[in-house]
Amino acid sequence: MIRALRNLPLSLRLPLLGGAMMILVGAVASQQVLSELGRVQDARLQELARLHVEGLSIALGPLVLRRDVWEVYDTLTRAAELAEGQRMVLTAVADEDGRVLAATDPRRVPTGSPIAGMADTAVPLDQLSVGARARTVDVVAPLDYQGRRVGRIVSQLDVTDLQAERRRALWLLIAGNALAIAFLTGLGYAVMRRMLRPVSVLARQMAGAGDAPQPIPAAEMPHGEGDLARLARTYNGMVDSVAAKADTDRRLAERERFVALGRLSSSLAHEINNPLGGLLNATDTIRNFPDRPDIVRGAAALLERGLQHLRDVARVTLEQNRLDRQTSVLSQTDFEDIRLLIEPELKRMAQDLDWHVPDGVVEGLMLPAAPVRQILLNLLLNASAAAGQGGRVGLYASADEAGLSFAVFDNGPGLPDAARVRLLGNVTVTPAGGGGVGLRLVRDLVKGLGGSVTHARKDGMTRICVILPQAGGRSDA
Template sequence: MRAVPRFRDLPVTLRVPLVMAGLMVLLGFLASQSVLSALGRVQDARLSETARLHVEGLSVALGPSVLRQDVWEVYDILDRARSAYDGQRLLLSIVADERGRILAATDPRRAPVGEAVAGFEVNAVPPDAIRMTGDSTLRVMAPLLFQGRQIGQIVTELDVTDLLTERRNVSMWLLFGNAAATALLAFGGWLAVARILRPVGTLVLAMDDSKGAPRPISEADIPRGDPGLSRLILTYNRMTTAVESRAEAERRLAERERFVSLGRLSSSLAHEVNNPLGGLLNAADTIRTYSDRPEVVRQSAELMLRGLSHLRDVTRAILDENRLDRIGQVLRREDLEDLKLLFEPEVSSRAQSLTWKAEAGQDELARFPAAPVRQVVLNLLLNAGAAAGQNGIVGLSVAAEQDRLAIEVTDSGPGLGQADLDRLLASGPLPPGGGVGLRLVHDLVRGLGGEIQHERKDARTYVRVILPMKDSSDA
């Protein structure tokens, strides 16, 4: 189940309208409560005034009739009062004597004469205390006063359905009005923020380009009316130019390092080519001199075949190392053999001892691209050979360890200096000078997602490269 994103993780083009909508909802709620509260006070005042006038008018008119216990006169006064005030609002009016017995009512069936009025006093309140409670009917109870003396009671039942409908309609209009205003302001806020932040969106899209590298923003998309954003985008464009320049410089350095590596081997390779050539010339001279002796010709031809095969292997290894179109090829065991063939003359020229253990299988090697791995191994071997010196010891081990490929180069030299360690292990800027071989190893290993480890132990230097394995299709 996908987790709901947190508010702070939402884009600003959504956060600002949502904040505006939230504030509008809060403001609308407070305004609605204020309006409904004011409406309630007005309605309560109207009800209280209606009930007070009704009771006071009845008190003046009913006094003598109640004293005489004149039921018909009391009923006539109640009937005329209902017509005079609000016949639709006054549902029932009851007059009781001082003993609490009903004298007359506008609806004799509901309130028969002689019945106790106590049953109608439930939930009844004085006129000054009447309030809208949500019920459609309200009851008001007041003493019947005549010449300063209480001679009975008046109970009135009021119909407030219209007032409840009015309050409900006002609430609905407030709800719809607030919702419309909130939606309108939220949409307006989204449009405004989206327009303001459009250059920022352009900047984000440029940084997230599908090609994997940031691209510059065209002049037409730079907001001239906003100096801050203009400076930001111009700075970004300068940064992309610098990134492109650096990438081009690194590419050229990598190409140069390939030639430098072969240049460092040129002297040894010259001997490796020259030695078979001498034997080939001797074999050719022997064939020419003893052309009539088949056995001598056969032996000389076999010698020439072995020499030419060796020259072919050396030439192929040099060409493979110098080719620029190996990016799409996977690493093979033959690549490691080529590196050994290239490096052995360097070892022989210094009378060094070489230990070579390529134990990784073809399936594991095929998960890596050939060109960068070859370059890493060759550069480390050349540095190890130079460090080991005359009669030194150099070793290479290539082994698969679970989901990793471990490449370890050892030498018996004095060890790497601090400057060389910085070039091999550090990622920060470096001072000029010192060559690019070790830094190229660092950059290639980082590009392959690997790591480099260094250890000095038992008068030996160990440089270990750990590369994570990928699917062969990704190599």
């Protein structure tokens, strides 16, 4: 029951709780009203019985002393015919010995019979009560005349009208309370639903947002300066900020990707252009010396080596940009491809490369190849740009039970603040903010793989370390 109540909307739960409280209050109030009505009815009944008994005592006193049965009967009959006597169903008068002198119904209470059988079930005047079930109540009172007790009077009173009055009051209270509770609960539901409508709109916009939160439409914005209006405006401001950050990150990633692609394309063009010059010289040699087999063989060998080099460069470039590599597993060949891709840039900058990637370092690690290649390529290109002409760039890789670790270092002037923010910070950066090429892309890729990035500067060397946890466990096979 409690769990079902918790699952109800707040706009319905609060009015139901309020209705339950009103039911409790109404029950207590109704009980008080019925108790007060019963007290008034008992007082009215006691007063009526007292007047009846006192009137009979005055009229019957001398007659009981004389034991005049007929006069006593006649007096009782005339008293029963009066308006106040209509409630008296039966009245019996007994002498001081407890013997019945007369009764309004002699067949039920014969003359001379003991009054004890009827008097034992009767109550005194001050204890007389309407009750809730019996249609009649019996009351007993002493018959006094001139200060002397001469007998007893026992009367049976009809209280069905008083009980009917009490039942009518009960049903009126129930009906009134039910109507009031139903009206107030419905009114409370309407008011609460109207008050909580902005919260419902906010919950709907957040639940149906998908990958990005949706703003609250202007037509559904609450008016005024209340808490709900401020909450809606704050939410819309947050949505705008999230959208702006996502757009900035997207444009930044595209910019850095294009910059990295441009540098890589320039290096590849330089790498391809150099062999092309040699290949053209070889073809000229073959054309000019067709009758010199030794020269032709040498030129053909040079031509073959140049074409093989161009084939390798084209293969690695295609492999780097294949869409289906997103699902392939990192292997030793991926490191060799990265080295082949960056060598043209290193040669152009006359830089030294320290390459320490042990054979089988990634064997058994279930890491995706595409993001790791992208991380390595961006870090090495950034290190080459930082090292400058004639600088030094290096890569150290190792693996253990935790996963793959590699460090890219250079002897450049160090990582600028803007580049450090791109690599390590969580704040939103703009494409115009400057910084290292592809470093924010590196941060996002490492974070997506569940890894970590650290930066250190020591002995004139800048070192960026990346730790990538293994995805599927390392095997010994």
